Amino acid sequence: MNKQANVLWWSELATSRIGVVFFGVFLLALLFFVANLADRASRDLVQEVQSLNEREIRNGFVAMSEIQRLNFLLFDARNYEGITLEHREDVQAAVDILFVRADHLKSVYPDPDVFKPSRGVIESLDEIVGLTDAYLTETDADYGAFLTQLIDASDRSRRSLHTYLTTLSRESEEITARQTDALLSKTRFLWVAVAALSLVGLVAISLLRREIVARRAREIAEENERFLAFFDPLTKLPNRVQLQNKLAQYLEGRTKTAVAIVDVDNFKSVNDTYGHAVGDDVLRYIAEILELPAKTLNGFAARLSGDEFAVVLPTDDFAKLSEYCRAVISRAARPHKVGNDTITTGVSIGLATTSQISTSRQVEMSWILRAADFSLYRAKAEGRSCYTFYDNDLAAQLEERNAMLEDLPSAITNGDLKLFLQPKVSLPDRAITGFEALVRWQRNGQLVSPVQFITLAEESGLIIDIDKHMLSEAAKTLADWNKLHGTNFGVSVNLSGTHFANMQVVELVRAAIEKSGITPSLLTLEITESVQLNDWALVQNILCAFRDLGVKISIDDFGAGYSSLAYLRAIAADELKIDRSLVSEIHESEEAAFVLDSVVDLAKNLNMDVIVEGIENEDQARRVFDLGVSKAQGYLFGAPVMAKDALRNATAYQTEKRTAVALR
Template sequence: MNTTATGFIKELGYPGNDPKSLLPKNLVDYQNSALADEKQQHFEFKINQHTFDCELLWHANAKQWNINMVNISSRKLEEQKRDSQAQINPDTGLDNHYVFKQVIEQMVDQRLTFTVGQIEIRSYSKLLADNDFETSRKVMKELSDLLQGTCVEKHQNVRLFQLTEKSFGLVFQKSNCHATVKQIVATINNQVKNQLFSGQHSVKLDYGFTSFPSDGKSADEIIRNTRIALENSASQEFTDYMMFSNELGKSVERQNSLQDAMRSAIVDNHFQLFFQPQYSLKEKRIIGAEVLIRWQLNEQWISPSEFIPLAEHSGLILPLGDWILTSVCQKAQHIVAMGFEDIVIAVNISPKQFSAPNFVKMVKRALLSSGLAAKNLELEITEGVLFTKEADTINTLNQLNQMGIKLAIDDFGTGYSSLSYLQVFPVTKLKIDQSFVRNMHLNKADKSIVRSVIELGNELGVTLIAEGVEESEQVDLLTQMGCDEIQGYWLSKPLDESYFSHFLHSNKLLS
């Protein structure tokens, strides 16, 4: 026995100098393993607070065991310190997402009933953009302290984690989880609305919650579904929090499925374009059409009200919008080539597409590749676009106007409804929203709104077109009021390209 072992025996206070006092109690198990495997055994064991790294080897010729023991206590302490640091957020002192998942896994294994929540700062990217990183860290630290006080101190068995730079996690055991969630959210919101973080910043929070075992079978599934609930809460302006449900899960599953199918449909040209004719009340003739997109998937029509918002949210609206504009220009040129030289084809432009840096170039490319004259194209944008980055918007609209492209405001009356911007933006047409037109022959308020829009539009010299015209009474009223154009089922339902061509010829509009 060497002097190090002797000294260590004395340090531990063991009587005598018997080296066997340092051996692990289950040494026989390691010896048996070494004999069975015919190789040396490498293992660790502890004596009090000390950890030893051991190598055990059987010398068959000498018929004796050799054991080499190294005290690695200092190294183990350093490893534990590093592990601890890796599991704790240095700014808030809260356990991080690794521990968050471990805790959930343990509770799942124990088959406990519990609820998991995620809390996230809404518009955190704006907070970062408007301030330096140090300020954002201070905001998170102050919010962490607030959550500690409202969640952990006031509610028993609630454990708080910091998951990312902008989000926190909660885990708690409660039988009536909905009541507890409602109480926790209300408590936090009451505290948050009365506090300015870092001395000047107000904060809006989004919440998502999931319960085990009703909403998932594993930790991964629980965490994923909690995130789904959080993202749905964040997408709804006036929703305090969202509890995950089977219906929500099915909805997200459908959205993901449609999103994947949409990517393929864009590449494979599976979308279809329909034309809804537009009619001049003054000239008594068809003057153009609005192009509407349609999508048939697995022999079922998918409503644009479902897939267009999904395309906006996923970013697919950019390639889809480019495909629509390119296809519209090609089809419009084909119609012009048949002799309808004055036809104007209108296409909706999404806000994201309009604000893309290369939008004007994309429009030029679509016109150039199709050979369509700019005068035959009309771009429809929503009112909201005009009030986003106003200087850039004016520049883009001026470039399009200088090219000879017509510009229309779609769904007028449902947004800002201020005609003053027409003095700044080069808009040539207003589309009166069908929600006002639909009942204008029955409802005095709608009739007054339509009349006011037409009168103001006429004074400012812009063309007025009414959407959703279905009844003869509506046509008569709009004519009397001085409306320029109409579109809707009174004239025609949306038509595919071949039927639209036939419609034009049947109305004897050949120039």
């Protein structure tokens, strides 16, 4: 481990900018050091050659001096009739020195042809030495002839030596010049090579650094990829994949297991109010709350998506599971400090155990997760910040829910979704001004309320097909009826917020208008006020396209959801439908009347028509009329009925009104 750590440390150092600079400087210093050594060696070689030539020239001049001294001795001896012992010794000493010089030249020039002037010097010196040795060894030698020969030989030797020294000096200068030029050229080449090698080295180091950095980046990316394959990057909890892997192991081992699906209450409100950074911190906080107690029970927590988590515990003990849920809910409800903000949230929990699932079917991962998720749905429906166990009642409801989910696609294609209409009336004369299109499901001989299947359709994505079907059916039915009977009834059709994810809904509405032939101004598109629209810029583009088509926009169920003034201003609708929750207590509570009056004034100031829903008695009708509302809808004026019946009744009512007016 230490060796790997050291290698990692050195590799990180080498790939850092400091490491690259350090190794670059080290490389330059090393190259300069080598270049200096080579330069110094070249200069030393030149100096050595120069020193050798200078030494040989000095030796030549010494030899020249010895020859001059020998000539002096010979001429001095000629002045005498014979050679004296003193002369003999002096000549012998001079010749011995010349012998040494000749021997030295032979060692310097073993092959005289290499430097031809040395041949003449060597031969003349050998001649002098030979004559002297011959004379000194013969007792009856002719002294005069010896002197003449020796003088002639020394003269030849002097001339040869002069030629030798002249040539050697000239060639020494030429050699020195050539070697100096070669040295300069070599030096220039050396420094160019050093510069080139330095550049190549720096480039190589840079490329090496890039390669190491890229390799390290790839390793980090691969590590991140491996991490992201099994863990959530925000909370560091296992993700859905690892949850499924571990849960499969629990189930294969037939371990008694509980699965809890946890949802953060009102998390979108936290994001919208405080921002996504605070929302992320809340998710990390919830993850910690779930994970720590789960580990004490030898379980684990995972993040599924968004604000939804899962907890797997290897137990089906009701008491332990209840204690875990209560502890989590209690801690999640505590105020949580995030920066300067204090956030109070909560969690809802749905639990399912293998023991409970196995009573009705074989335990499968998909079923236990679905059961826990359905339990969560029930917990949220019961008021949030609570937990619900999957039991026999929920099992029956889940079975029915799944059966409805399987039947719903065929209900759309087979025409089992029926168009119902509920009238909208003018309060002063109770004249029917239009209808709201409502859907009912004819299933197994019974009518199913939309409360039972619309949420399911939205969760499954089938709401798109249902809305398309109902929009086309309502537009065609009203257009055909108006054309046939000369009426001018309008119709309101609900659109799910799911449609506002893209511009395709505009083509859906255009197609319905063109196919049915309905007058666009008689078609109103209702957007439920509780629907959360995420991309406001896209929503504005869609609404502008609707207005270009000539249809009207209505905000439905105002007061039942977020009741945001910003929502009203952003939608800029033609109509505001006030939810029955603001009307139910209007005849008993002045506060309720004040709220309703304020909403009506607000809508009028925004140039919206106002329709009050849920009018069930005359007291409510009279009270809202007194508040300035002229249009209403509710069971007082008519319950939702089959489209043909509603239109027939409305047409008959209009005919009766016209007849009564005519009779008067």
